[in-house]
Amino acid sequence: MSPPRWTYWIALPVGVLLWAVLAVILDNSLLPSPLNVMGTLIQAAETGELWHHLGVTLRRVLIAFILAMALGTALGVFMGRSRTANALLDPLLVLFLNLPALVTIILLYVWFGLVEAAAIFAVVINKVPNVAVTVREGARSIDPKLEQMAQVYRFTPVQRIAHIWTPQLFPYLMAATRGGLALIWKIVLVVELLGRSDGIGFQLHMAFQVFDVAGILAYSLAFILVVQLIELVLLQPLESRASRWRKIGFGHA
Amino acid sequence: MLDLRIEGESQGHPVLGDIFVSVAPGDHICLLGPSGIGKTSLLNAIAGLDPAISAQAILGREDVRVGYLFQEHRLLPWRTVRQNLALVGASPGEVDTLLTEVGLEGNGDHFPDQLSLGMARRAALARCLAVRPDLLLLDEPFASLDHHRAVELRALIASLLNRHTGMVMICVTHDAEDVGELANRIWYLDGCPAKLQLDDRISDATTAARIVGRLRQSA
Numbered sequence: 001m002s003p004p005r006w007t008y009w010i011a012l013p014v015g016v017l018l019w020a021v022l023a024v025i026l027d028n029s030l031l032p033s034p035l036n037v038m039g040t041l042i043q044a045a046e047t048g049e050l051w052h053h054l055g056v057t058l059r060r061v062l063i064a065f066i067l068a069m070a071l072g073t074a075l076g077v078f079m080g081r082s083r084t085a086n087a088l089l090d091p092l093l094v095l096f097l098n099l100p101a102l103v104t105i106i107l108l109y110v111w112f113g114l115v116e117a118a119a120i121f122a123v124v125i126n127k128v129p130n131v132a133v134t135v136r137e138g139a140r141s142i143d144p145k146l147e148q149m150a151q152v153y154r155f156t157p158v159q160r161i162a163h164i165w166t167p168q169l170f171p172y173l174m175a176a177t178r179g180g181l182a183l184i185w186k187i188v189l190v191v192e193l194l195g196r197s198d199g200i201g202f203q204l205h206m207a208f209q210v211f212d213v214a215g216i217l218a219y220s221l222a223f224i225l226v227v228q229l230i231e232l233v234l235l236q237p238l239e240s241r242a243s244r245w246r247k248i249g250f251g252h253a
Numbered sequence: 254m255l256d257l258r259i260e261g262e263s264q265g266h267p268v269l270g271d272i273f274v275s276v277a278p279g280d281h282i283c284l285l286g287p288s289g290i291g292k293t294s295l296l297n298a299i300a301g302l303d304p305a306i307s308a309q310a311i312l313g314r315e316d317v318r319v320g321y322l323f324q325e326h327r328l329l330p331w332r333t334v335r336q337n338l339a340l341v342g343a344s345p346g347e348v349d350t351l352l353t354e355v356g357l358e359g360n361g362d363h364f365p366d367q368l369s370l371g372m373a374r375r376a377a378l379a380r381c382l383a384v385r386p387d388l389l390l391l392d393e394p395f396a397s398l399d400h401h402r403a404v405e406l407r408a409l410i411a412s413l414l415n416r417h418t419g420m421v422m423i424c425v426t427h428d429a430e431d432v433g434e435l436a437n438r439i440w441y442l443d444g445c446p447a448k449l450q451l452d453d454r455i456s457d458a459t460t461a462a463r464i465v466g467r468l469r470q471s472a
Contacts, residue, residue, distance in 0.1 A: 148302050149327040152319055153341045153384060163340060167331040245331045245364045 032214040041218040049203075050222060057199040058226065060188045064123035065180055071124065072131025072176065077169075079132065080139025096129040101187050105194055114195040123187045130183065131176045138172030170242050177235065181227060254278075255317065255388070255421065259298055259306055261446055266305050268294045270446030278387075278419040283432045285425075285468060286442035292425045295442060296321070296390045299423065320381025321390045326373040328365040334376045335361035343383040351379040355409060371402040375409070382413065391424040395431065407434055429465035436461060441468055 016034050023033035032040075044050035079086040079093075105122040112118040146164055155164065166173075192201025200219050207215035255276045261269030268291040276282065286292050298306045300321050328337045334357065338348045352358050355375040365373050374394065381389055394410065395403040411434055414422060424435060432439060432455070439461070441451035451468070455461045 145323070145325065145327055146329065148297070148300075149321075149323065151302060152300050152321045153380070155340070159340060163329060163332060167329070245366070 030211065030213050032217065036214050037217045037221065040214040041222060044215075044218060044222075050219075053198060053200050053203050053219070054222060054226065057185070057188055057192065057201065057223070060120060060123070060192075060199065061181070061185045064120050064127065064188065065184050067120070067124045068127035068131055068180060068184065069173075069176065072128045073135050073169075073173065075128065076132040076135025077139045077165075080136040080142075086136075093129050093132060096125065097133065099126075101126045101190065105187075105191050109195045116196075119188075119191045119196055122191055123184055126187050127180055127184055131180060134172050134176040134179070135169060138169040142168050167242075174235070174239055178231075181230065185223065185227060257299060259295070261298075261306070264305055266303075266446065268447055269298060269306075270444065270448040272447075272449055274440075274449060274452060276421050276423075278421060280438050281414055281422045281424075281436050282438045282440055283424050283426050283436035284440045284442060285427065285432070285465070286447070290442055290444075291447040292442055293324070293392055295447070296392055296423065296425060299388070300390055317388055318384050318386045319388045319390065320384050320386030322374070322377055322381050322392060322394055324392045324396065326365060326377040328373065328377055328380065330365050333362050333364055334368070334379075337365070337376070338380055338383050341380055341383050347383065351382055352376075354382065354413070355379045371398050371406065374398075374406065378410070378413075382417070386420060389420055389422045391422065393425050393427075395426070395428065407431060411435055429462055432465055433461040439464055 020034050023031050023036075041050070075089070079089055101122075104125050105119075108118040108122040108125075112121075142165060146168075150160055150164055188199070189201035189204065192199035193205045194201075196202055200223055203219050204216055207213075207219070257272065257274050257276065259266075259269055259272040262271045272295070284292055284295065294303070297303050300319050328334070329340070332340065334352070335345075335348050338351060338361075339345070343351060348361060349358070352361050355378050357372060357375055357379065360368065360372065360376070365376065368376060378394075391410070395406060398406060407430075410422075410424075414420065414435065422435070423440075424431065426432065437455060439451065439453050439455055440449050442448070443450045451464075453464060455464060
C-alpha cells in the first residue's frame with residue numbers, strides 16, 4: 001500500500017522551518033534566513049542579473065546534454081550490439097568513467113585555453129561514458145525474436161530504429177536523460193567557476209569570494225527550480241505518453 | 254516452383270542435415286517430427302533467419318514474399334494491431350479487410366497485450382497475409398489453444414488457403430486432424446542431423462490419418 005499524498009509534503013517544510021529557527025537563533029550573515037534568501041533571489045531577478053546568468057548556464061547545459069546524449073547513445077548501441085566493438089572500447093569506457101570531472105576540465109582549459117568550446121567539451125566528455133553504459137544495457141536487452149520478425153517482414157533500417165529499437169531503448173534513454181541532466185548541470189557549474197566569466201557557476205564563484213551565502217543559496221535555489229520544472233513539464237509527460245501501451249489493462253486475459 | 258536447398262551437413266549446421274526439396278504453388282505441407290528435432294530450425298532456415306544458411310540459396314529467388322506465424326505472436330507490443338499491419342505495408346483499407354478476414358474487425362486499435370492468445374495469433378496471421386505471401390510458414394499455430402479455439406483457427410486457415418490459391422503453406426504440427434484438414438502434402442523430419450524421412454502427397458483425410466498413424470507407430 002502506498003502512503004497518502006500528504007506524506008510527500010512533510011520533509012521540505014519541516015526542513016525550511018528548522019533552517020528558519022536556526023537562522024534566527026544564530027543571527028549570523030553566514031546563515032541567512034529563508035526569507036533573506038528569497039529576497040536576494042527576487043532582487044537578482046528584478047535587476048535581470050539572474051535571468052542573464054541562468055540563461056547562459058541553461059544554454060551550456062542544453063548543448064552539452066544534446067551532444068552527450070547523441071554521442072553516448074550511438075556509442076552505447078554500437079557496443080551493445082557488437083561484441084568486438086565492446087571488447088575494443090570497454091577499457092577506454094572504464095577509464096573515462098573513473099576519470100574525475102575536475103581533471104578533464106583542467107586539462108581541456110590548459111590545452112585549449114579558457115574558451116567556450118573547451119568548457120562544453122569537458123562536460124560532454126564527462127557525461128558520454130555514463131550515457132553509453134546505460135544505453136549499452138538497453139541495446140543488449142533488445143529482443144532477438146523481434147529482430148527476426150523484422151528480418152522476415154523486411155523492415156527498413158529507419159523502421160527498425162523507429163518502431164523496434166527506440167521503444168525498447170526508451171526506458172534506458174529516460175534513465176540516461178534524468179541522470180544526465182542532474183550530472184551535467186553540476187559539472188557545468190564547476191566549468192563556469194573555473195574558467196568562464198558568466199553563468200551561475202561564475203556567480204557562485206563571486207559570492208564565494210565575499211562569503212555571500214544568501215547569494216549562493218539564491219542561485220542554487222533558482223537552478224533546482226528550473227531542473228524540477230524541466231522534469232515536470234518535459235520528462236514526465238513524455239514518459240507517460242511513451243509508456244501508454246504498458247498501462248492499458250489486459251482487457252481480455 | 255520453389256527449390257529449397259539446405260546444405261546443413263556440409264556447412265556443419267548443429268541441427269539440420271542436407272534437405273533438398275521442391276515445392277509448387279498450392280502445396281499445403283504439414284511438417285511433422287519428434288519434439289526438438291529441428292522443425293522450427295527448418296522453418297527459420299527457409300525464412301532466411303539462419304545466419305549459417307544463405308536465404309537466397311534456400312528460396313532460389315530473392316523476391317519470394319514470406320509470411321511467418323511464429324509460435325509467439327511477435328507483434329510489436331507498443332504499436333496497435335492496426336499499426337503493426339501498416340508497418341509491413343498494408344494500406345488502411347487493406348488493414349480493415351485483413352482484420353475482417355481473420356475475425357478481428359473492431360480490434361484494430363487495441364494493443365497486442367489487450368488481446369487473448371487466440372486473438373493475438375489471428376492478428377499475427379493477418380500480418381502474414383498483409384505481405385501477400387508466396388510462402389506461409391506456420392509454427393504450431395494451434396499450440397496452447399483450447400480445443401474449441403484450435404478448431405476455429407484451423408477452419409479459418411483452411412478457408413484462407415482456399416481463397417489465396419497458389420500460396421505455399423508449411424505448417425509445423427503434431428496433430429493428425431491438422432494434416433487431414435489442411436495438408437495435401439506431408440513431410441516428416443527426423444534423425445540427427447535432421448533430414449526429411451518422408452515426403453508424400455496426400456489426396457484425402459483417410460490417407461492423411463493412415464500416414465500419421467504409421468508415423469506414430471514407427472516413432
